[in-house]
Amino acid sequence: MRALLITAPGEAEVREVPAPRAHGGEVVVEVEQAGVCGTDMELFHGTLSYIRDGFTTFPIRPGHEWCGRVRSVGAGVNHALVGQRVIADTMLGCRRCARCRAGRHHLCAIRTEIGIRGDQPGALAERLVVPAWALHPIPEVLSPAAGALVEPGGTALRAVRAAGLTGGEEVLVLGGGTIGLLCAAFAAVSGARVTVADPRPEGLALAGRYGAAAVAVDDLPDEPAFEVVVDASGAAESPARGVQLTEPGGRLVLVGLPGQPAMIDSRELVFGDLTVSGLLGASAGLEGAIVWYAAGEVVPDDLVAAVVGLAEIPDVLRGVRPAGAGPGPKIHVQPTRHG
Template identity: 75%
Template sequence: MRALLMTAPGRAEVGEVPAPRAHGGEVVVEVERAGVCGTDVELFHGSLAYIADGATRYPIRPGHEWCGRVRALGAGVDRGWLGRRVVGDTMLGCGRCARCRAGRHHVCADRTEIGVRGDQPGALAERLALPASALHPIPEELTPAAGALVEPGGGALRAVRAAHLEGGERVLVLGAGTIGLLAAAFAAVHGASVVVADPRPEALALAARFGAEGVDPADLTEESAFRAVIDASTGAPSPAAAVRLAEPAGHVVLIGLAATPSTLDSRDLVYKDLRVTAVLGASSGLEGAIAWYTAGEVVPDPLVAAVVGLDGVPAVLAGERPAGAGPGPKVHVDPHRRA
C-alpha cells in the first residue's frame, strides 16, 4: 500500500510499504479521510518533545486524525466490526497498569500514540492497523470531513467540559485554529457567550460560523475578564494571558502547546483562586464529539480548507497552502486520491 513516511527532520516521502495485517485483537481499517495536524508538522520538523526524549524515532508514519471502514479482523475480534465506519482513540495504554485499569490510559507511562509516539504507524496511509478496543463507530451519514475531525473535536470537548460552564457565562478561547474553533462551537452549544481571540483576521472570520465573536488579542484587557478561558493557542505567552484574563475563582483550561516553554507565576493563580486544568488527548471526549456531530449541533466541516492526496502532504507539512484552499485551518487527506 501507499503511505507517507518521515525519514528525518524536514524529509517526507510517499512510497510503497507492506500492508498491515490484523493480529489478535486488532482490525485493519481502510482509511477514508485523515487530517494533517500541528503535531504532524512538529514531527516533520523534528521539534516535537517526544523526539527529543526518545519516545519517537525516525522513520515515522504519522496521522492520528482519521475515519475509515473496518476491512479485516484479527483473532478474537467481534465480527460485528467488519464493514463498519469507525474512528479510533489515538492513545493506546498498556492495559495493565493502575492508570489503565482506572480508565486513564491516555496518561499510561508505557502508552503509544498512533502516528505520534512509539512505533504504532499512523493513518496517513491507505490502511491502518489498530486494536479493536480503540474503535468508536460512526454513522454512515457523517461526512468524511466530520469523521476525521472527531479526534480534535474530542479534545476540544474535553476542554469545554473542564471549564465547568453554566448557561450564559462568558468564555474566552485563545487561538482560532481547529481546536480553538471547535472549543468555541462546543461552548456555544452549552449556552455560553463565546469570544475567540486571534491576531489573524482570516482566522477570526470563521468564528461567527461557530457561534462566537472574534476579537484581536490586543483589544482584550483585564477589565473584560471571563468566567472561563480556554487556551488553544501555540504561543508561549498565552497561558499567562489566560490567567490574566480569567475572573477570580474562574477556570483556566490549557490545551494548546507551544514550541518553547511557557512561564506562569503561581502567585497569580493563588491570588485569583483559579482552577487550572490541562487537557492531553481526546480519549474521553470522542463519544461526545460523535454525538454532537451526528445531531447536527456542531458542524465541523467548514474547518476543512482543502483535501489533497498523499502526494500533496509533504508540501503541506513544509508550510505550503494547497491551491484553491478555503479559509479553514485544516487540510485533509484522501489516501486513495492520486495526484
C-alpha cells in the same frame, strides 16, 4: 500500499510499503479521510518533545485524525466489525497499569500514540492497523470531514467540560485554529457567550460560524474580563495572558501545547482563586464528539480548507497551502486519491 513517511527532520515522501495485516485483537482499517495536525508539523520539523525525549524516532508514519472502514479482523475479533465505519482512540495504553485500569489509559507511562509516539503507524496511509478495543463506531450520517474531525473534537469537548459551563458564562478562547474553533462551538452550544481571539485574521474568519465573536489578541483588555478562558493557541505567552484575563474565582483551561516552556506566576493563580485544568488528548471526549456531530449541534466541516491526495502532503508539511484552499485551518487527505 502507499503511505507517507517522515524520514528525517524536514524530509517526507510517499512510499510503497507492505500492506498491514491484523493479528490477534487487531483490525485493519481502510482510511477514508485523515487530517494533518499541528503535531504532524512538529514531527516533520523534528521539534516534537517526544523526539527529544526518545519516545519517537525516525522514520515516522504520522496521522492520528482519521475515519475509515474496517477491512479485516484478526483472531479473536468479531467479524461483524468488517465494513463498520470507525475512528479510534489515538492513545493506546498498556491496559494493565493502575492508570489504565482506572480509565486513564491516555496517561499510561508506556502508552503508544497512533502516528505520534512509539512505533504505531499512523493514518496518512491507505490503511492502518489498530487494536479492536480502541475503536469507536461512527454513523453513516457523518461526512468524511466530520469523521476525521472527531479526534480534535474530542479534545475540544474535554476542554469545554473542564470549564464546567452551566450557561451564560463569558468565555474567551485564545487561538482560532481547529481546536480553538471547536472549543468555541461546544461552548456556544452549551449556552456560553464566546469570544475567539487570535493575532491572525485567518484565525478569526470562521469564528462567527461557530457561534463566537472575533477579536484580535492585541485588542483584548488588560484586566480580568472572562469567567472562563480556554487557551488553545500553542503560543508560549498565551497561558500567562489567560491568567491575566480570567475573572477572580474563574476557570482557566489549558489545551494548547507551546513549543517551548510557558511561564505562569503561581501567585496570580492564588490571588485570583483560579481553577486551572490541563488536558491531554481526546480519549474521554470521543463518544461525546460523535454524538454532538451526529445530532448536527456542532458541524465541523467548514474547518477543512482543502482535501488532497497523499502526494501533496510533503508540501503541506512544508507550509504550502493547496491551491484553492478555503478559509479553514485544516487540510485533509484522502489517501486513496491519486492525482
